[in-house]
Amino acid sequence: MKEKINVVYITDETYAMPTCVSIVSAIKSAGEDDALDFWVLCNEVTDESKAKFKNLCIDNDDINVHIIEVQNEEYVELAQSCLTFPYIHVSSAALFKFNLPSILANLEKVIYVDGDTLIRKSLNELYNWNIEDVWVAAVDDAIDKIRGGIYSSRVGRTYFHYFNSGVMLLNLEKMRRDKVTEKLIDYRINRKNYFMDQDALNAVLKKKSSILPYTYNFMSTITDNLDLEGIIEEFKLDNKISLEQFIDSVVIIHLTDVKKPWVYNIPWYTDIFMKYYNISPYKNTKLDLKSPLKVLEDKNQLYKKSIKVLQKQLEKSQLMNQKLLGQNVQNQAGIDCLCWNVIKGHKIALYGAGKRGRRIYASINENNWCDIVLWCDKNHKAFEEGIDCPEKLEEAEFDYVLITIVDEVIALEVKLELAKNYRIDISKILTIYT
Structure with missing residues (x-):
């Protein structure tokens, strides 16, 4: 019997297309024994975009796509208190991460994935990571480490153990028992937050979190901050590996840079993105890619x-x-x-x-x-x-x-x-x- 893997996304209309492409990449990279249930939280997403999500499970009994409508009026004002600069599109819909335990009330655990990701290998090992005694398992934010702990120091995280919230394995059952949603919202309202959701998640979940290997959330901004020699040293790699081989080896690529590969023609990342875009429901819509100099x-x-x-x-x-x-x-x-x-x-x-x-x-x-x-x-x-x-x-x-x-x-x-x-x-x- 195939193992069901629950994966959740949160999107608005702006990110509907890359989210759809991310789901396509997960389907194409699934193992033979994987059955994938996708839960897509949609905030002001058009019917046309939602139809594209639903079309992904046609003629495939191992794939299910569940559309959940959410409204974010309650978070609009709260989102405006975020102290970070808006260099990257992060809408107030991201705050629904706090509510996942109640929204997905029938699930014991789930993999949360941002829409600007590409899944290159099976999610089976990630889904079976031991989180029995913790609320979350996530990857340390590599940019925080490269830049000397600038994010972790702001929320009292142990130096260099500030995770990126773009990929998380969540123990929903334990989060419900421990009333984590209330704690997250309280922190978000009453404390300083430089990021839309990430500071609150780190500050609240830090005592019951597990660190995942970088391969489950490789941030594309790493290649902007480190050359190949620096990457080999940082991730303790074979010194004979090429940058292309390294990028191809990771399970999840997180396209964190402002230079999104569906907007700009970016080395490596645009080619990988287009591989899945061209077999997605959006394949007939031509992308007018800008030069990276733009x-x-x-x-x-x-x-x-x-x-x-x-x-x-x-x-x-x-x-x-x-x-x-x-x-x-x-x-x-x-x-x-x-x-x-x-x-x-x-x-x-x-x-x-x-x-x-x-x-x-x-x-x-x-x-x-x-x-x-x-x-x-x-x-x-x-x-x-x-x-x-x-x-x-x-x-x-x-x-x-x-x-x-x-x-x-x-x-x-x-x-x-x-x-x-x-x-x-x-x-x-x-x-x-x-």
Whole structure:
């Protein structure tokens, strides 16, 4: 008897096509003893797109596709509180990951998969991974590790064990018993979230999670951040392997880059995507693929959009700050720098020469924690020599800018100013609260 493997996707109309292609890739890569049940949560998906999903199981008794309609009005406002820049399309529908235990109430476990994935091999081994005592099994986010734990440090995860929520094996039965949905929603409402769902999932599920091998969620952005030598070292591979052989060896490719292979003609990934697209229900719709060079122009447009998002966040922070006026607030000079592990061993530009900034500067030097290549302040003339003007950021070579200002609203204002005036990648600008 074939083993039934339950797989769930969440999509809106924007991601209906790549989600459909991902399902096609799973079907074509299934083992002889696999029977696949796909559960597709659809938020404002057209009837035409839903029909394409249903057509995938025609003439195949081992495949079932279940369409579940969901409405995300309750999450629209909550989604707007996400602190990350919208470089990648992540809709508020992603928050339905929190509700999977109740939506799929009759299932004991399920593999959750993002729509921007390609499944290259059978999911049988993943589905049978032991999760008896945990809520989730997932792959560590490789970009978090490459960039020094910048994501994990924000939610208190053990260094380098911050998982990517694009592929997860979920123990739905245990999550229901332990009322995990309520905990996730509470965290999402009351705590800082830089990503739509991923921070909350990591913060809440960290005590009962299992780490999966990278092969179950190979993020395409890895090949943007590491060359072949770096990949071989990072994943402990045979040094004779080629990049093409390595990509072909993984079970699930997660197309995490802003350069989506159905929009841009990307080496390796577009060819693999088109292999499944050309046998999908969308095969008669020609894709007008852009040159990868067009990414630069498109990223600039996203950057402008991101600045507007940050401005809205700043306005909200200012309103919250006004509500606190008149209350007794403790001296925050002793607050720990939450990004301490992120900056370790890196080249840092320090912004702020006040009392807090001087304490951080002294602590870094005393402990030889990282290399301060620049110390600047807008009011640099008020200090002695050694404090430069912010314009020097244009000349300095650094990995991160660390803003040492205690007032969180002012720190956010400075972050916005530096990003706009000096075109610094916002993810490289840290405050003592991030």
